[in-house]
Amino acid sequence: MSQNAENIVSLIKSHRCYSHPIFKHWAASNPEPNVIGALFHQIQMFCSSTRPGWEFPNALEHHGLNVESHLLQEIVESEEGHGPELASMAAHIINKAAGEMVFHDTNDQISVEEKLKDYSNQLLKTLPGYTVEDGLTLQARKAISVFDMRKSNSREDTYRNLGATIALETISHQQLIPGEKLCLVDSGAYGVSLDEPEMHYLHEHWGESGAEAHHEQNAVEAVSSVLNDETVTFIEEGAQDFLDSLCALWDVLDSTLLHSGIPLDKDVKQVA
Ligand SMILES: [Fe+2]
Ligand SMILES: [Fe+2]
Numbered sequence: 001m002s003q004n005a006e007n008i009v010s011l012i013k014s015h016r017c018y019s020h021p022i023f024k025h026w027a028a029s030n031p032e033p034n035v036i037g038a039l040f041h042q043i044q045m046f047c048s049s050t051r052p053g054w055e056f057p058n059a060l061e062h063h064g065l066n067v068e069s070h071l072l073q074e075i076v077e078s079e080e081g082h083g084p085e086l087a088s089m090a091a092h093i094i095n096k097a098a099g100e101m102v103f104h105d106t107n108d109q110i111s112v113e114e115k116l117k118d119y120s121n122q123l124l125k126t127l128p129g130y131t132v133e134d135g136l137t138l139q140a141r142k143a144i145s146v147f148d149m150r151k152s153n154s155r156e157d158t159y160r161n162l163g164a165t166i167a168l169e170t171i172s173h174q175q176l177i178p179g180e181k182l183c184l185v186d187s188g189a190y191g192v193s194l195d196e197p198e199m200h201y202l203h204e205h206w207g208e209s210g211a212e213a214h215h216e217q218n219a220v221e222a223v224s225s226v227l228n229d230e231t232v233t234f235i236e237e238g239a240q241d242f243l244d245s246l247c248a249l250w251d252v253l254d255s256t257l258l259h260s261g262i263p264l265d266k267d268v269k270q271v272a
Contacts, residue, residue: 023179025261037119059153092198163238
């Protein structure tokens with residue numbers, strides 16, 4: 001990795017988002033099924049916004065960055081089928097947490113996602129800026145809007161998109177996916193394993209041979225080859241926007257749904 005790329009990676013790793021405790025708090029607080037549903041709704045809405053390439057691979061090619069375009073295209077293609085698999089995993093976990101079949105068909109993506117949104121609306125609709133039509137917190141909308149920039153093919157935005165991508169893939173590989181594995185599997189709270197068909201999403205994404213490790217490697221390679229004194233500003237801006245907005249989403253979900261790691265009854269006892 002070039003010296004400059006190492007600087008970008010250390011910028012990502014030193015951001016609060018990289019070590020955000022939301023998933024540790026999820027594991028520690030053993031949330032109710034409706035809370036899990038609300039969390040999965042916000043997570044799945046955010047994740048689905050990160051999958052399409054829009055104009056980004058074409059824009060890279062347009063600016064003469066053919067190798068980088070190919071690296072990005074590979075990431076985009078590998079995302080196929082991940083939406084239905086994430087919905088299926090969410091439904092399976094909620095069934096386990098509830099101890100009954102809340103979702104009779106965990107493969108029915110549309111009705112699973114509709115119910116996840118209902119849970120989110122039920123618990124979060126009074127937050128300032130929350131919109132019930134799409135069930136989005138203000139913070140999720142902001143995090144999602146970072147990926148709208150992939151619809152632009154300007155040179156500056158293309159470099160910003162590379163910055164957002166290296167941050168996304170580093171966070172996915174090193175914070176988000178390990179965090180999900182910790183709270184969903186390793187905690188033992190739901191009695192599930194990575195070998196179950198409904199857990200295929202996590203099985204495919206997790207670990208050094210998983211999808212996110214591969215994405216991270218592609219993103220680092222693409223950024224390393226285009227970094228110079230002129231592009232570094234845009235790349236850093238893109239990474240920073242991604243990290244700040246996702247961190248704000250983790251903060252609001254952590255504080256409203258997981259009480260930032262403090263189970264409510266213990267909190268009340270401490271106050272008393
Ligand atoms: Fe994915
Ligand atoms: Fe990824």
